[in-house]
Amino acid sequence: MDVLKIATAGSVDDGKSTLIGRLLFETNSITTDKLEAIMASSKKKGLDYIDLSLLTDGLIAEREQGITIDVAHIYFSTPMRKFIIADTPGHFEYTRNMVTGASNANVSMILVDARNGVVEQTFRHFYISCLLRIPNVVVCVNKMDLVDYDQKSFEETKAAFMAFAEKVRFPGQEISFIPVSSLYGENLVRQSELMPWYQEAPLLSLLEAIPLEQHLSEEPSRFPVQYVVRPKSEEFHDYRAYAGKVASGLLRKGERVVVLPSGQETTIARIEKFGREIEAAQAKESVSVLLQDDVDISRGDMIVPLSQLPRQSRQLEATICWMDKKPLRAGSTYLLQHGVNVAKAKVSTLSNLIDVVTLDNNTQVSELKLNEIADVQLKTAKEFFYDAFADNRANGSFILIDEQTNSTVGVGLIR
């Protein structure tokens, strides 16, 4: 059974929580005690309806302020697949949390209030979906009940969205639109009879049918070594395996490979999962790899096929989303973590600060503040082996860590 990861964003106002609550309710994923608990809380707050946002806004501060501050994870399943929703905040101040929630998503679900059409937050969410190269975007035009299920409102919203989308979408990105009413469950699980002009499948069927990223296995294979397994027991005296998760592509037994950075060539002798031999390992599989020759390998090294080498450099060009209160300035040094590989990196130049709503580009950038996005050049203390993020999400991204605070302060997408 497969898993589809969905990122949603928005505020309470656009009905996102109601929509998620509905999906849970209609797929029998919410139990009576949880429902009773939010009914009691809604009553305590003096509401005359059940506030389903209380399901997802789990922190005291969130319930106090009635906003989503951090990502919540919500789980439900149908006979078709398991779904994980990363419910992220839509406010500008919490863009970094939106990026956190969206970074692992297969689908970006964007809610638009049919009465208001696209707003600033819609653009921000879509821009970040494109930046992170989320392959599927589903735009739910919600609250159709408040516009009399009018096709014209839906079409207008769609046109306004596409006018912006055409400027930032990437080739191959699927964008679908669906008119819904979360409050009444129209077009969520069942086809709405009130919108006969919309003939496509309801939201849940659409989510069940979205193809998972098959291309991951078509990409060149990248195997970052996470951990060296050396039992040193009597039974496994000379056993030495390299454990890790296949970042992309397909790793095959018998394949000629190169170990980076040493450049030594060898052959994959055996691939194991808990002692059981397998012929090939796919992207995202955690395995142990045994090699034909005695090669010096440690954590952070990468095993790649001889025929498909990654790029290698000590100079990286990337788009950065900044996530720390202390701004990023040219000349600053951070730790750069690329997969499981870490080295010092110095920011040499900053440019092209982008306004994600107007798409205005500011070429003169002195610093990058919290939640801002710009291009940077970095010089690293050692050579990195990478691909462009556009070609390979797993091997084309990194995080920056502040050595003083140890905090993750930025995410980089390599160009």
Place this chain on the structure above:
Amino acid sequence: MATHNTAFPRELEDEAIYILREVAAQFEKPVLLFSGGKDSITLVRLAQKAFYPARIPFPLLHVDTGHNFEETIRFRDELVEELGLELIVRYVQDSIDQQKVVEETGKYASRNVLQTVTLLDAIEEFGFDACIGGARRDEEKARAKERIFSVRNDFGQWDAKKQRPELFDMLNGRISMGENVRVFPISNWTELDVWNYIREEQLAIPSIYYSHERETFERDGQILPYSNFMLVSDDEPVSTRMVRFRTVGDMTCTAAVESTAVAIEDIIAEILSATVSERGARIDDKRSEAAMEKRKQAGYF
């Protein structure tokens, strides 16, 4: 809950193994918090797989409240023996004797809150820098917000507003002296995923998860196990019922469900038709709406 069953999504196992290997690589003194419940049993299996054929490179820590089900303790010792694991046990009773904590009194007295102090003391005693736990995001709304690597300050506290961004699958385990990281490899699993995994992996679990005869009494609409650890009043008659437990906690805060489940398949069928969530049977969560978040702020796992 969902009304249909499905196979275990193997992607979740790959993710958990990846997380456990990151722990072994990034930290000097990790420990696996082991309660004897199904989630920590799952963690042990995942750790076995992550490092096979080498031994699990960290010990298990059990914070023993003294109010455990004896079946759980027996199971724990057998598992440790069978797999050749290193087990450390620290006792809440010791924290009470050292007057670091005061035993709660009254009808709802429980050592659940007290165990935080014992846990933090053990972390300090051994210098653990990473504590692996079996918490899942689907259990509770504060847990739904937590990262996979969750940094705790030198008082063991969680600051929900200052969580590190966690991007793609890159885990940043860097910490300052005195801080520690709580690690949750099965964050993305649901109760059903855990049960399907236990079934597919044919893992042994403590007998209290299966239907058995037990002396019980009713309180606040729930069936509680009768034990010497609880004050039972005269209007709470004790009677024998066929029950099982959905979670393994303290006897004082874990309610039972009436059940005839004698096999994993029966348990799964019961969960599929249950209208009450797993933690609905945990009295420790019912203290207030934010009970879990408040305990986490105090250092609870």
